[in-house]
Amino acid sequence: MKPLDSVLVWTDKFQKTSLNLTSDYLYWESNKRLYAYHLDEVLGGKFQDSIFCIVTFRKSKFKFFKFSCEDGVCFQNTLSLTLNSHPKFFLIIYNPISGTGTSKSDLFNIFLPILALTPHHYEIYETTSQAYPVSLIDKIGNEFTDIVILGGDGTLHLLLSALYKRNRLSLNKIRIAILPSGSRNSLSVELNGKSFNKGVYNILKNYTILGDLMLVDTDDDVLLATTAVMCGLGADLPYEAEKIRKYGLFRFAIVGIKALIMPWKHYFCSFSCEKTDGEMLERVGNFLGISIGNNKAQNLRNDEMPFPFAHINSGNMDAVLIDPIYKLMFTKLFFQILNSGQHVNNPAITYIKLKKGEIKFQENSILNIDGEMYSTKKVKIEILKKALKYYGKLEHFN
Numbered sequence: 173m174k175p176l177d178s179v180l181v182w183t184d185k186f187q188k189t190s191l192n193l194t195s196d197y198l199y200w201e202s203n204k205r206l207y208a209y210h211l212d213e214v215l216g217g218k219f220q221d222s223i224f225c226i227v228t229f230r231k232s233k234f235k236f237f238k239f240s241c242e243d244g245v246c247f248q249n250t251l252s253l254t255l256n257s258h259p260k261f262f263l264i265i266y267n268p269i270s271g272t273g274t275s276k277s278d279l280f281n282i283f284l285p286i287l288a289l290t291p292h293h294y295e296i297y298e299t300t301s302q303a304y305p306v307s308l309i310d311k312i313g314n315e316f317t318d319i320v321i322l323g324g325d326g327t328l329h330l331l332l333s334a335l336y337k338r339n340r341l342s343l344n345k346i347r348i349a350i351l352p353s354g355s356r357n358s359l360s361v362e363l364n365g366k367s368f369n370k371g372v373y374n375i376l377k378n379y380t381i382l383g384d385l386m387l388v389d390t391d392d393d394v395l396l397a398t399t400a401v402m403c404g405l406g407a408d409l410p411y412e413a414e415k416i417r418k419y420g421l422f423r424f425a426i427v428g429i430k431a432l433i434m435p436w437k438h439y440f441c442s443f444s445c446e447k448t449d450g451e452m453l454e455r456v457g458n459f460l461g462i463s464i465g466n467n468k469a470q471n472l473r474n475d476e477m478p479f480p481f482a483h484i485n486s487g488n489m490d491a492v493l494i495d496p497i498y499k500l501m502f503t504k505l506f507f508q509i510l511n512s513g514q515h516v517n518n519p520a521i522t523y524i525k526l527k528k529g530e531i532k533f534q535e536n537s538i539l540n541i542d543g544e545m546y547s548t549k550k551v552k553i554e555i556l557k558k559a560l561k562y563y564g565k566l567e568h569f570n
């Protein structure tokens with residue numbers, strides 16, 4: 173096919189060749205080898221200081237190619253037009269303490285070198301343990317319409333809740349990406365599989381999904397969640413784990429072992445909900461835990477799948493009620509959850525599809541909302557259908 177544009181370049185071995193762009197491919201020859209990348213695999217290319225740099229994505233890996241070039245401005249412009257990469261202004265938010273503390277190096281060593289070869293601009297914000305500054309929240313939806321989070325589910329939950337309170341209209345205007353740098357990163361697994369690189373690819377190729385959010389109304393606050401609300405064991409164990417965050421991911425194993433040694437607890441509460449078929453359900457009594465999810469709530473590190481039938485864009489939520497079983501039975505159940513969601517067939521489990529639900533406790537109890545801990549006596553949870561545009565692709569389940 174006749175190229176749309178070509179430019180004369182020199183490889184790092186000082187061989188003269190030409191970069192050729194067609195409507196479907198970018199190709200060149202080097203060392204008697206033909207390099208051909210479909211434009212779906214080309215993320216960007218830039219000419220600067222007599223160097224033409226290209227970044228490609230194949231088999232989940234990025235590859236950078238550098239060529240010497242006298243004048244590549246025209247070719248850069250044609251490439252940019254053909255890739256359809258309209259310049260965006262990204263707000264990049266990274267949480268320096270989430271997960272194993274890799275977000276800053278992931279940002280500077282992986283994402284920014286790629287972004288530098290695209291026409292996009294960005295501003296970076298490093299989170300603190302304080303709330304997001306009002307000045308930043310106010311710019312979202314106006315100055316920034318594209319937000320990239322490098323952190324965990326909690327980092328995004330806090331941002332969305334701040335937007336809901338102060339700048340609600342922005343939620344209809346923005347696109348949100350989450351690149352996994354947290355401990356679980358359930359939302360990122362839902363949207364990009366277990367791959368940081370696929371997350372970057374989905375942003376730069378502009379793959380988006382209109383997905384749901386959960387509106388969570390506690391005694392003191394109204395919050396937004398993308399992934400899960402849990403009480404009982406699913407809140408107590410992460411609450412204990414947060415207190416020993418200094419042990420890194422090992423903290424989850426420590427609290428798991430401690431839970432098996434310490435006296436076992438059941439939690440008394442009332443749960444009511446409106447199921448997706450309109451039927452009302454009410455249960456009062458002891459539970460080991462109740463979890464309500466908006467996606468499968470997988471994580472980066474194992475095959476755990478608390479809500480195997482949930483999708484971020486299903487328009488409803490999935491609830492898992494765990495009967496008050498004892499330690500030995502729970503050990504079996506735990507391994508079933510880890511085994512890609514086999515627990516749904518366990519007799520101690522009630523699995524429900526719902527639109528809204530309410531949990532009432534006898535006294536203030538810990539609630540785990542997207543990994544952040546709250547204390548409340550009651551909580552109402554409602555699905556907000558197709559309330560947010562997420563960067564990602566739903567077929568990347570793995």
Ligand SMILES: Nc1ncnc2c1ncn2[C@@H]1O[C@H](COP(=O)(O)OP(=O)(O)OP(=O)(O)O)[C@@H](O)[C@H]1O
Binds near residue numbers: 356544
């Ligand atoms: N600079 C900082 N110093 C201390 N804490 C911070 C800082 N920035 C954010 N935080 C806290 O980090 C928490 C959010 O962490 P996040 O949930 O994203 O990570 P994670 O728990 O490792 O991941 P996941 O939620 O995916 O399991 C919030 O409680 C927030 O207050």
